[in-house]
Amino acid sequence: MTVPAGYRLVDMPFSRRDEMLSVDEWAFAMTHPEGTQTAVEAGIDWDRCRGIEAVDSRASSASEVAAVHSSYGYSMRVPGGTVPTSGLTWVGVQPAHRRRGLLRAMIDDHFARSLARGEVVSTLVAAETKIYQRFGYGLACPSYKMTMPRGATFREVAGSDDLRVRFEDADVARHAPVVRAILARDPRPGAMVEMGEALMASQFADPEALREGQERKRIVIVEDEHGPAAFALFRRKLSWGDTGANGTGSTEQWAAVTPAASRRLWSVLADLDLLTSFSATCLPLDDPAVLLADDVRALGLKAQDHVWLRILDLPAALTARTYGADLDVAVQVTDNVVPQNDAVWHMTVEAGIARVTRAADGAQADLRISMQDLSAAYLGGTTIDSLKGAGLVEEATAGAATTLSSAFRSPMAPRSSFSF
Numbered sequence: 001m002t003v004p005a006g007y008r009l010v011d012m013p014f015s016r017r018d019e020m021l022s023v024d025e026w027a028f029a030m031t032h033p034e035g036t037q038t039a040v041e042a043g044i045d046w047d048r049c050r051g052i053e054a055v056d057s058r059a060s061s062a063s064e065v066a067a068v069h070s071s072y073g074y075s076m077r078v079p080g081g082t083v084p085t086s087g088l089t090w091v092g093v094q095p096a097h098r099r100r101g102l103l104r105a106m107i108d109d110h111f112a113r114s115l116a117r118g119e120v121v122s123t124l125v126a127a128e129t130k131i132y133q134r135f136g137y138g139l140a141c142p143s144y145k146m147t148m149p150r151g152a153t154f155r156e157v158a159g160s161d162d163l164r165v166r167f168e169d170a171d172v173a174r175h176a177p178v179v180r181a182i183l184a185r186d187p188r189p190g191a192m193v194e195m196g197e198a199l200m201a202s203q204f205a206d207p208e209a210l211r212e213g214q215e216r217k218r219i220v221i222v223e224d225e226h227g228p229a230a231f232a233l234f235r236r237k238l239s240w241g242d243t244g245a246n247g248t249g250s251t252e253q254w255a256a257v258t259p260a261a262s263r264r265l266w267s268v269l270a271d272l273d274l275l276t277s278f279s280a281t282c283l284p285l286d287d288p289a290v291l292l293a294d295d296v297r298a299l300g301l302k303a304q305d306h307v308w309l310r311i312l313d314l315p316a317a318l319t320a321r322t323y324g325a326d327l328d329v330a331v332q333v334t335d336n337v338v339p340q341n342d343a344v345w346h347m348t349v350e351a352g353i354a355r356v357t358r359a360a361d362g363a364q365a366d367l368r369i370s371m372q373d374l375s376a377a378y379l380g381g382t383t384i385d386s387l388k389g390a391g392l393v394e395e396a397t398a399g400a401a402t403t404l405s406s407a408f409r410s411p412m413a414p415r416s417s418f419s420f
């Protein structure tokens, strides 16, 4: 691992929280308003925070800590199973120390520490899309933002109208178990089926000073015969126009695990009194809202990148999921950041189960793909065929891309439960 001269890697435990938050305030062009610190601190996993200190006075500025990052460990749904995942977050470099290789050093550190913990893929939500592709992160969860007009309607789903709905003030102690129960049922690749307290707390964080005139966070819960089946943490903001109430509502944290629960959730949120619209982010591309809407144009769908994924341990990641077609191919993976992945891999699948072994040096490959693109395809949403169609996959054996594509494809579009 290369750390630029004059710098050293350090842990950033809770006792160094002011230094950590100061670097991120500089990096993200903001200061945390008074009264928000406790909520912000509760949403950080301090055991996983790392920093880079300037040890050479010529390189140092006002703050001795020049760069920081953290991560959340979670268990992520993949087709046929789950995979231990390291969600990179809170990445920031103090402006005086930019473009000296500190991010590159932190990425090496993050990858090495994640692998040491047995986390074989890493995920992130990018502040700027260009930053992380060079490190092998591919877009695994493209998404829509939708803005439902008041009264948007959806085609019938049997039993949907009978599901019980509860509206409550959001409270992490009371509702985290409900959210966990729903996510444990979530069949979509990318779902966060188990997570630690900090990641959960970060989703419920709601300091008054960050509300910008909106109400406090509320939660709506939809229940079916098996228990909680959908939820949304949401807020509304009321305003009055010349023609009357002109409020808006929004959710960034939600999940729905059956078609009936999904239809009920969106129908209820599209019909809140005094609102003219309700928006939701992070919809998977095949969300029931999109397929059931009576007027899909009215949803104002906007494509967004959501979660980017990077395979860290290729054989462990590929064997953690199941596949939809048998195959026997040699795949050359190019990885210029994690050298142990940069090889020709022999991959066979029988009855959904994969065997992945490293081929001898110089072995012929049926297909060549970069780690970024393999990672984009890992959750089964972005297909190998479409990557080939974009000129990103080289095929040496005719049909190899289509075979691999059929095997990797997931029946449901992937979606990360939360942004982080």
Ligand SMILES: CC(C)(COP(=O)(O)OP(=O)(O)OC[C@H]1O[C@@H](n2cnc3c(N)ncnc32)[C@H](O)[C@@H]1OP(=O)(O)O)[C@@H](O)C(=O)NCCC(=O)NCCS
Residues within 6 Å of the ligand: 027, 028, 090, 091, 092, 093, 094, 097, 098, 099, 100, 101, 102, 103, 104, 105, 125, 126, 127, 128, 130, 131, 134
């Ligand atoms: C983005 C940020 C973390 C980069 O840190 P840094 O230490 O300057 O990055 P490095 O010097 O290690 O650069 C590594 C590579 O990424 C490139 N890079 C860095 N920031 C980039 C950006 N915003 N856009 C495109 N490329 C970028 C560098 O040019 C360099 O490329 P190279 O290896 O081909 O020469 C830092 O500028 C920052 O804190 N920005 C504001 C907060 C932010 O965006 N954080 C990311 C949150 S997801």
